Amino acid sequence: MDTPSQTRRALVTGAAALAAYAALPRAGFAAEKRSPVVTTTNGKVRGYVDGEVNVFKGLRYGADTGGARRFQAPVKPEPWTDVKDALAYGAASMQTGKGEDGETLSEDCLFLNVWTPAKVSKKDGLAGSSLNDGGKRPVMFYIHGGAYNGGSGSSPWYEGTRLAKRGDVVVVTVNHRLNAFGYLYLARLFNDPTVADSGNAGQLDLVLALQWVRDNIAAFGGDPGRVMLFGQSGGGAKIATLMAMPAAKGLFHRAATMSGQQVTAGGPFNATKRAKLFLDKLGAKDLAALRALPAEQMLNGLKAVDPVAGSGGVYMGPVLDERSLDRHPFFPDASPVGLSVPMMCGNTHDETKGFIGWDASTFPKTWDEVIARLPGQFNARIDIDPETVVAFYRRTYPNYSPADVYFAASTAGRSWKAAIIQDEERARAGAPAFAYQVNWKSPVQGGIFGAPHTIDIGLVFGTLDAKGSIVGTGPESVAMSNTMSDAFIAFARAGDPNGGSLPKWEPYTLPRRQTMVFDTTSRMEDDPRGAEREFFNRVPFTQFGT
Template identity: 30%
Template structure:
């Protein structure tokens, strides 16, 4: 039941809150929050989980939020973290109503029956995407009410973005007692999970049954959390939608074709005419965000020896990741809305084949068989899709299977008329409204292809919510009236989401094997990044291990 103290405090503070909010109160570790209830779900928005990282606290690890007295209004989401705006024509345009450095807040949706103590509900913590540069938990396509209505407590978090979340710098490393810098956004996510651990039960959730889930950069963050020693025990299952197991900068040394994180930070400071951290901290936040974005700052986690001890793929190879069940998957048309990642299409097949042979050497015949020159543009789109998102998803699921955990792979291959008309079937992030049950809400985004609210679309969404929430509950995804989802360890089983779910096996096995060989050679060589450079822009591939070992 609702803690008696919360109800008493709410009544005492009734003058501060609208009458409709008085009954929806919960006692958290910081104080009482008052949200709103609609049907069977209560929502509590804009709850701070960490102090504002402003002034001297800019680029420091998060500190738990201070306590407050009285009842805090939790009827509205907090401001988004500082970020540049999407271009007006971007399909992903989703302008936050407010931005601030004081942005470390979260939203909670809780089923009323769970909140009054009928049972401990599974908890799902959403980490939004946006290249670690944009996005916010108050977006209409991240509303957790439809998932919560299935008996789940849903939490969505803000975390520091762009230069505020991912700047490494020699001075920041010297300030740190861990001699580390560059992972402030990841540390925010960990602090939010600590808040969930401490407060889930107050909302009817089970702190011992927490699932993290995220899309794109949110899925990259999921993998970071799976490999970070700082997040151990804070979650128990993971879902990665369209993740990318990218090569990351290391803190103090150049590696894998990337400058060190500290080198990048020093360069950014010099370019912005703010060569010291004191100078950078004095720059207005919005000005700094815009200048960093215009200057090409690419936010990425840093292998700092503390929050991240090694490259993600190395941690998974060594079996150091969290021992939790995983769902991982990707979309058929990932690159159709990410054209900035796709190089110009060669004029003809001869040029395409020449480029591939020069770059892939002994693997060129295999490459051209899988990605033929007879359909150059499609081959290029599939090369990047399979090499970035597909290989990552397959490898993540198989890595968990290798340590005795369940690994479930999916392939989202669903489209609808408006997306087809734009030649964007199953585009990047198009599964998100289906996972959240927000087909109508997605249509409120100005440039999103409008989803028809037909039985076919809502039926697929219902199935996906069923799979996701049952996985959160038990570690095994299932949905009423839908096929059983095979574990990848069972003959390479996976689930295809097309017009309806379909259980299959052997997804792009030859393609992922080719990419694994490419990644393995580049990792051994140590001078090339891996999934960023593919196809006709790939650097010449290092020799096979046997060839590399031959004496001159």
């Protein structure tokens, strides 16, 4: 039986679907003349037309993962014989907090969305039309952020209409299992084959979605031989992990990680410690009891204090389970599985300014405050005396304020160092990445937040006016968005971001460390922030969760 909150979500989602239906172009849709119908391997689906782009939302690529299938590897859905409407986003994975506005949360969450400019053609005099125009367009498959805990492919920031139209590409966004539903490692706790893949179920969902793309995207005007993965934050980390998974090999042909890295995965013993605490928090004694818990109640287990980090909620992420993941993605080197895939690896200059809620009053004002707060930002990723860090920055950048030092140091130690590791290991393997750094400042509050975490999402998608956008809609915003979009589109098309308005973009090699700096005037730089990189090399980097 649905809980009251599930019922409320369903009602809200139903209302949202009706509103979406009402907003469709009525002139043609009433008679279903402009309703593109595509035959997939699962059955026929009907989308709608938004301007010059065909949109399909809530396409099912996997069966319901609830009930007895909880913690198991995903399977394809049962085929259908009618025509399924694909007019509204499907449910997102169960997660704490709220999803997107009006979004259903459910274990039945294996859905993806497609935007394609493929030409609509009438077929056999039937209502509706087909899209298989032989266009063979590059496919840009976006994996959402939110660490491994939250988010979905339905954010207005990821709406694919503008990107599909600008680049004549097919855009795909995806939902998959998150947190304990996708990454709770139970294989060492229960001698049961149904949980053998539980630690990487969320990653295997993505593999199944990519198999769907391989088998179906030509019917949407896409090229299954030119699939580019791109994803920001947790999405980038999932991509880095997929680059080490044999099951994903051959399913994608370019990869771009945007402020999201996965140097190492969780080890099986630490993952087991987390699973034990998770079960203890729920009071579940065995697998049957764990599977019988309502999905919303399962989320309470995430409140257990992480036994490795010693603080915060219990971490869930990919696990070195020796099944779908048998080595770390970028340790001790770049996984050979992904070396044939051209890679783009990016970060933003002021990542950690995106983690403070757009509240300038939280900027540290004194050096003592910086020293006190830095360890919390490093969060065991790097273990170094904060006074030494502050002294280095004050010597290196004498004009920096306490807030400047705080955000520069926390950015360098928190995630940028992992991006550098990925770049360096690709270079050492002879398969260098195209590295970038966003310096272009968000116009929010006069630019005081610099180039924070997430700024590259709206710039690449062109969703400048989306709800909550931080990139603005002025002429400079439009110009920066066009530049970044075109580079990503070129990369999707040919595995090389060159060809647009940027100066020649060279791959990252050692010792030069060539990096494209996106700014009002974009430029190539060798080893930007090199002094900071060398300083933090004195201590090892530990991927959070490992």
